[in-house]
Amino acid sequence: MNSLLTHPCRRSQAAEQPAVFASKMVDMLAVPTFVLDTNCRVMVWNRACERLTGVGADEVLGTRDHWRSFYAAARPTLADLVIQHRTDELDKLYLRATGQPDADAPLCVESWCDMPYTGKRRYLAADASPIYADDGTLCAVVQTLRDMTEEKAAQIALEQLATRDGLTGLANRRCFDDTLRAEWSRALRQRQPLSLLMVDVDNFKAYNDANGHLGGDECLKRIALAVANEMRANDLVARYGGEEFAVILPNQSLKGAAIVAERIRCRVERLRVPHGAGIERHVTVSIGAATALSAADSEPCQLVAIADAALYRAKHMGRNRISLPLTEAL
Numbered sequence: 139m140n141s142l143l144t145h146p147c148r149r150s151q152a153a154e155q156p157a158v159f160a161s162k163m164v165d166m167l168a169v170p171t172f173v174l175d176t177n178c179r180v181m182v183w184n185r186a187c188e189r190l191t192g193v194g195a196d197e198v199l200g201t202r203d204h205w206r207s208f209y210a211a212a213r214p215t216l217a218d219l220v221i222q223h224r225t226d227e228l229d230k231l232y233l234r235a236t237g238q239p240d241a242d243a244p245l246c247v248e249s250w251c252d253m254p255y256t257g258k259r260r261y262l263a264a265d266a267s268p269i270y271a272d273d274g275t276l277c278a279v280v281q282t283l284r285d286m287t288e289e290k291a292a293q294i295a296l297e298q299l300a301t302r303d304g305l306t307g308l309a310n311r312r313c314f315d316d317t318l319r320a321e322w323s324r325a326l327r328q329r330q331p332l333s334l335l336m337v338d339v340d341n342f343k344a345y346n347d348a349n350g351h352l353g354g355d356e357c358l359k360r361i362a363l364a365v366a367n368e369m370r371a372n373d374l375v376a377r378y379g380g381e382e383f384a385v386i387l388p389n390q391s392l393k394g395a396a397i398v399a400e401r402i403r404c405r406v407e408r409l410r411v412p413h414g415a416g417i418e419r420h421v422t423v424s425i426g427a428a429t430a431l432s433a434a435d436s437e438p439c440q441l442v443a444i445a446d447a448a449l450y451r452a453k454h455m456g457r458n459r460i461s462l463p464l465t466e467a468l
Contacts, residue, residue, distance in 0.1 A: 170283040174217045176276055178202050190283060192255035208251040208262070216247050216266040217281040248286065261290035303377040305355055306362035314376035314384055321374075321388050322438045325430065333395035333429040335385035336445040337365060337402060340422045340457040342381035344415035357411055357421060364405045368398060384442075392429035392462065399425040399460040407458065422458035424449060429463075 164171055164182050170190040173182035179202055183195040191207035198204050205215055216232075219225050225245065228235040232247040244265040251262050263284040269277045301313035309317070318334075325332040339345070339361060346354040358381060365375050365383055378384040385402075387395050403425055411421040426449025430441050444463045452461035 170285075171280060172198075172204060172217070173278050173280050174204070174215075174221060175278050176221055178218050178221055180204050181278060187283070190260075190285060191253060207255060208253065210252055210254050215281060216245060216264045217279040220245065220266045220268055220279045221276070259287075260285055261287045306359055306377050308362050308366065308383070309374055309376035311376065311378060314374065314378060314386070317374050317376075318386055318438045318442075321386055322430070322441075325388065328389075330389045331391050331429050331431050332441070333387040333390040333392060333427065334441050334445045335387065335395060335399050335402070336378070336426045336442070336449040337383040337385065337399075337423050338425075338449055338453070339381040340424055340453075341413070341415065341417045344417050345413055345421060348413070348415040353414075360409055360411060361406055361421070361423065364409060365402050368401050368405060384445075390429070392427065395427045395429055396460060396462060399427050403458065403460055418457075424452035424457045425460040426450070426452055427460060427462050 161182060164173070165184045167184055168186055170187040171182065171184045172180060172187050175181050179200055180198045183193075183198050183204070185195075187207075188194055193207040198207070205212055205218075208215065213231065214222065214224065214227075216228075219227060219231075228245070228247060232249040234248040235246070237245040244267040246263065246265050248261065248263045251260050253260050263286050265282045267280045267282075269280060271277050301310060302308070303310040321332055324330075339358070342354065342357075345357060349357070358377075362375075362377065362383065365385065369375055369385070370387075372388050374386040376384050376386075385398070387398060390398070403423055406423045407420065409421070413419060413421055426445045426447065428441050428445035428448060430436065448461040448463050452459050455461065
């Protein structure tokens with residue numbers, strides 16, 4: 139009796155047309171997948187890829203325009219880099235990259251994509267697997283995609299909980315300590331100045347007593363925003379503790395730090411937050427500044443101590459003022 143598997147009339151269409159069957163199978167996968175030939179032209183663009191990108195297969199098959207599905211400006215996908223032997227560029231193009239181009243495991247990368255056709259910004263993980271002929275020559279590269287936007291958003295939220303002050307939204311003390319150590323090391327390597335401001339709300343205990351803790355919280359939030367609005371992109375403002383804020387100013391001289399400090403003092407004064415305790419008419423801040431120029435034999439804590447001492451002098455001299463260190467720098 140003839141077997142169903144060997145009877146010539148019973149052979150499946152897939153057995154006669156393996157390439158067609160493989161293409162249909164990839165098309166039905168739930169994982170967004172596309173395949174590029176050795177000229178970086180799209181051979182396969184499955185339905186899941188259409189749903190993810192908003193781009194139909196008929197728009198990209200046979201073209202090199204697949205990048206438009208992910209980016210507003212021309213740049214290679216992971217599959218392109220594998221085909222063009224440009225995997226040394228992975229670290230420049232992606233936030234995270236693992237794997238080796240010559241290893242059995244696929245290359246894996248992660249990055250944000252603006253997705254021009256859907257108008258959505260998505261965090262995508264991509265894997266690229268090369269396909270070789272029997273003689274070892276490259277035939278194509280398969281790239282699969284995973285939408286990790288929700289996972290990335292959750293990760294960012296957790297990181298913010300760990301590094302952000304819950305009341306003001308500024309960096310917290312832990313983030314300040316980590317950043318100061320990192321900027322201290324960088325300043326030493328690059329032989330650049332590093333400045334620090336310690337900012338304290340004047341007579342804040344009396345303000346709290348007169349306005350209650352809720353009023354005190356609102357006051358701190360307004361001052362935090364005022365301080366943050368004076369920062370450059372690379373500066374860091376943190377809630378150091380209670381009513382005290384700390385500002386890290388990379389590559390900023392003492393003179394420049396004094397200018398920033400005075401701008402902060404004036405901005406807070408212009409808020410005209412009523413004090414309500416009869417001590418002062420409006421809420422003000424006192425600020426101490428310090429700068430490290432060549433601190434190879436010093437520690438970051440010494441910079442904090444000098445700025446704190448300057449802050450204490452500003453308080454002693456009458457508050458609502460800035461004070462510089464008695465010695466110019468570490």
